[in-house]
Every structure is written in C-alpha cells, then in structure tokens.
Amino acid sequence: MYRCTDTRRSRAWLATTALVLMLALQACAPGPARRAPSVASTTPSAPINDDARAQYAAALSLIDNGQAEDAKAALHALVAQHPRLSGAWTNLGILQARADDTPAALISFTQACQSNPENLIAWNWRASLLRQQRRYLEAEQAYLAALRIDEADASSHRNLALLYDLNLGRTQDALDHYRRYQQLSDNPLIVQAWIHRLEDQLQSTQTRVAEQSTP
Structure with a gap:
C-alpha cells in the first residue's frame, strides 16, 4: 500500500514538474530559434x-x-x-x-x-507564430508539413505534441508525438514526465467510462 502511494506521489510530482517546464517552454522563443541560434546556415x-x-x-x-x-x-x-x-x-x-x-x-x-x-x-x-495567434488548426497543418519534410525532426514532434496537448486537447495524438520525440531527442527525461502525465489522464478517462457503463 505504501509503495502504491509513493508511486502516485512520484507520478503527481512528475506531472507538476512537467507542467511547469511546459509553461516555461511556452514563454520562450519559438522552437526552431532555440535549436538553431544562428540563421547563417x-x-x-x-x-x-x-x-x-x-x-x-x-x-x-x-x-x-x-x-x-x-x-x-x-x-x-x-x-x-x-x-x-x-x-x-x-x-x-x-x-x-x-x-x-x-x-x-x-x-x-x-x-x-x-x-x-x-x-x-x-x-x-510559421507554425509557432500561428500558434501564438491561436490559429491552432493552421499551426497543426504547418507542423505536419514540417514532418512531411523530415519525419525524424525531433523539435517538430515536440512542438506538435505541445499544440495537441495544451491547445487542442487531443491527448492520444499528443502522447504519440511526445513518444516519437522521446525516441529522437537527446533529452528524454523531461518528455518522460509529459508522457506519464498523459498516460495517467487517459487511464483516468478510461476508468470513468468503464464505471459509467457498468450497470
């Protein structure tokens, strides 16, 4: 019982930490600028x-x-x-x-x-700026265009996951792109916390649906 409680506390702490980190990321410059400070290339x-x-x-x-x-x-x-x-x-x-x-x-x-x-x-x-203007569906299409160019571009997966997660409420899609980002990124630890948070959300939703459908 204590082990289960400790696990829940740990997952809750990870979720809180992940949310703080995502909000901090939101306040930064668009993702591509962080990845390539010099544009001379x-x-x-x-x-x-x-x-x-x-x-x-x-x-x-x-x-x-x-x-x-x-x-x-x-x-x-x-x-x-x-x-x-x-x-x-x-x-x-x-x-x-x-x-x-x-x-x-x-x-x-x-x-x-x-x-x-x-x-x-x-x-x-373009996608980052559209997202800043709350033109979320246009931003989604721009990120998808980026991924059609390079499916292995980690930042595109991260940015699209953030859009699905924080703006469009598409939990499964966000989870899929966070997982892909985790595969491609050199810093998977933060993404793991994001994944845990969404997995917990999906599990909670599935539990509620199952309880509601039980006679």
Whole structure:
C-alpha cells in the first residue's frame, strides 16, 4: 500500500514538474530559434546571380554581427529584387519574429514556404507564430508539413505534441508525438514526465467510462 502511494506521489510530482517546464517552454522563443541560434546556415534555395549572392552573404554577416535592423533592410532589398529566395525570406522572418513583428514575420515565412516547400525551418517558425495567434488548426497543418519534410525532426514532434496537448486537447495524438520525440531527442527525461502525465489522464478517462457503463 505504501509503495502504491509513493508511486502516485512520484507520478503527481512528475506531472507538476512537467507542467511547469511546459509553461516555461511556452514563454520562450519559438522552437526552431532555440535549436538553431544562428540563421547563417539557411541557404537561398533558388538560383541567384553573383550580385544577389554577395548581397545575401552581406546580410548574413550583419545578422552574425548583431546588426538586426541593417540586416532586415538588406534582406528587404534582396527579396524585393529576388522574391523566390526562400532562405532570404526565412532570415527576414526570423528577425521580424524576434522583434515581435508577428504579422510581417508570418508574411515572410509564408513566402519562404511557397518559394521552397521543403524549407523545414520556415514551416516550423510559421507554425509557432500561428500558434501564438491561436490559429491552432493552421499551426497543426504547418507542423505536419514540417514532418512531411523530415519525419525524424525531433523539435517538430515536440512542438506538435505541445499544440495537441495544451491547445487542442487531443491527448492520444499528443502522447504519440511526445513518444516519437522521446525516441529522437537527446533529452528524454523531461518528455518522460509529459508522457506519464498523459498516460495517467487517459487511464483516468478510461476508468470513468468503464464505471459509467457498468450497470
């Protein structure tokens, strides 16, 4: 009996800890930004001439040097001349998102995804911003698009699981993606607490249904 009680207390503590960690995660920047602090690796994703390539490299250098406003101006000029440069749109969107200019960032990420439907970073950022705006079903579709590009992308599974868990109330779907994230992540301990919490929820629901159906 004591062992059962201790287990319940342990699971309850894990659930509380998991919730605190998830809320902290919610307050952070979108997931892709945490995974890739530097955006200099984002490629143009379209053929460009030498002059445009030099402009793009200069804009990335401004980003790396912390000159965000100058970088935004350079990227604005670049996409005005070359609107199919998915990487330039992506970097511009990241700078706009970090400046809390969500409407402009969403436009940039949408352009990035249209220019290159295989742009995983842009899809994840777009989904994160849509979720911030409570456009949950659109966010879901953007995360699913990211997973179609790379099913083994751990952050996409985590972000989609959080959306299902905290915003859409789809417990089983959230559990499935937390488990997949656990398989892919280098830090499975936190995810295990999330999984325990949802497993307890599902078990409680199943118990209530069984009790209600008993004559």
